[in-house]
Amino acid sequence: MSYVSIERNERPELWAILKRALPDYRKRSFALVLTDSVTPLGTSWDGGSRSFYVVCNPDGSNPRPAKLGPNTGWPNFATPEPTAVTREQIVIQGGTFRGKTAPATLYLPTDQTRTGIPTPWEPVETEPYGC
Secondary structure, eight states, X not given: OEEEEEETTTOHHHHHHHHHHOTTOOOSEEEEEEOSEEOOOOOSOBTTBEEEEEEEOTTSOSOEEOXXXXXXXXXXXXXXXXXXXXXXXXXXXXXXXXXXXXXXXXXXXXXXXXXXXXXXTSOOOOOOTTO
């Protein structure tokens, strides 16, 4: 699993995916994780903190809550079922930490060549500064 923190102006194409799925998200940075599955944890309120998970298309369209499986909330703290991250669906984690918006995490599949979304390690063609 690869993890990197990204500022929204560094990767506007990834920021657009995040904003399409979470239109109310206003923080300046987000995390990117390359993985094949995500286990939704921390979905119950705990001291002012809670996470939620959204499954959407690779372009951020059609966001819907991730299926957590049976009995994952209070008082039955069973481990939720992992959600697959594929070229057809990606997962975005949002939430609240101590009553404030928590940084979002964008989970993309490890094989990026099939989604068409560039990873943060690939060069991006930009105009030279000052032109």
